[in-house]
């Protein structure tokens with residue numbers, strides 16, 4: 001179980017005064033409260049999504065939970081361990097995957113990183129082979145592990161990142177934006193992999209993402225953090241029903257159309273030729289699409305859910 005109580009993290013950041021003398025010799029710092037009294041509990045084998053706008057404190061939380069950063073205040077208990085003690089038995093139970101950072105050797109095939117991790121985690125030959133076969137099977141990527149990493153696509157590389165991070169069969173996984181930048185097919189592949197890993201290894205997973213789709217497909221429960229504070233902890237189904245009644249239709253217009261004419265179709269969330277974004281009620285979507293198709297010449301159309309950030313804003317206002 002993961003238990004976090006009153007977690008607070010303050011970064012000291014350098015403040016420029018504009019006075020060269022002061023900046024050079026009497027550097028001034030100010031406090032940036034990245035986490036402010038954060039508390040939550042996560043049960044074994046639970047998958048929780050952790051969302052919030054840029055700079056909300058998600059990565060900071062995961063870094064503290066994995067023992068990379070030291071908190072200023074608060075109690076953390078992960079299966080009886082305090083992360084920053086960095087006990088071997090603790091590190092063997094966890095893993096940290098960062099979508100924005102790679103742990104793979106760039107010029108070498110991924111298998112070389114896997115072999116290094118085998119030594120670091122002292123995985124025996126049998127276990128290593130078994131886990132590697134299993135992971136490459138689920139990810140359908142047996143043919144990739146011997147290619148130099150720099151030759152892999154982003155989606156392929158992400159699969160290798162996951163294998164490297166999971167070879168020691170950790171029970172707890174911190175996944176920081178694991179689908180960032182991937183096309184929808186690779187996102188889907190990673191999602192279904194995360195799901196099957198959770199099931200097969202009875203893993204406890206905290207996942208951060210800016211894609212509502214990840215959250216929807218993977219987690220029943222979500223924590224929303226904003227400016228270092230947890231502002232929602234509950235079921236995802238409740239939140240979408242309650243706060244996201246709209247869909248957004250984005251068109252790339254063929255030719256410029258008077259805003260007044262566009263307004264007749266639906267509420268305009270944004271208009272800057274050639275792009276127009278309509279906000280429509282979910283129930284009205286089929287009807288609005290029919291009207292648009294009939295009346296507006298466009299080259300491209302996309303339909304999206306309300307952005308997580310928008311939902312957060314609404315919750316925040318409440």
Ligand SMILES: Nc1ncnc2c1ncn2[C@@H]1O[C@H](COP(=O)(O)OP(=O)(O)OP(=O)(O)O)[C@@H](O)[C@H]1O
Nearest residue numbers: 011013032034052053054055056057058059060061
């Ligand atoms: N090493 C650091 N030194 C100073 N400030 C930092 C440091 N790391 C993060 N911060 C600040 O702490 C706050 C929280 O950052 P954090 O990286 O945890 O946000 P996040 O929720 O992961 O955001 P994103 O969605 O953009 O990844 C931000 O204001 C950030 O600028």
Ligand SMILES: [Mg+2]
Nearest residue numbers: 058059060176
């Ligand atoms: Mg982050």
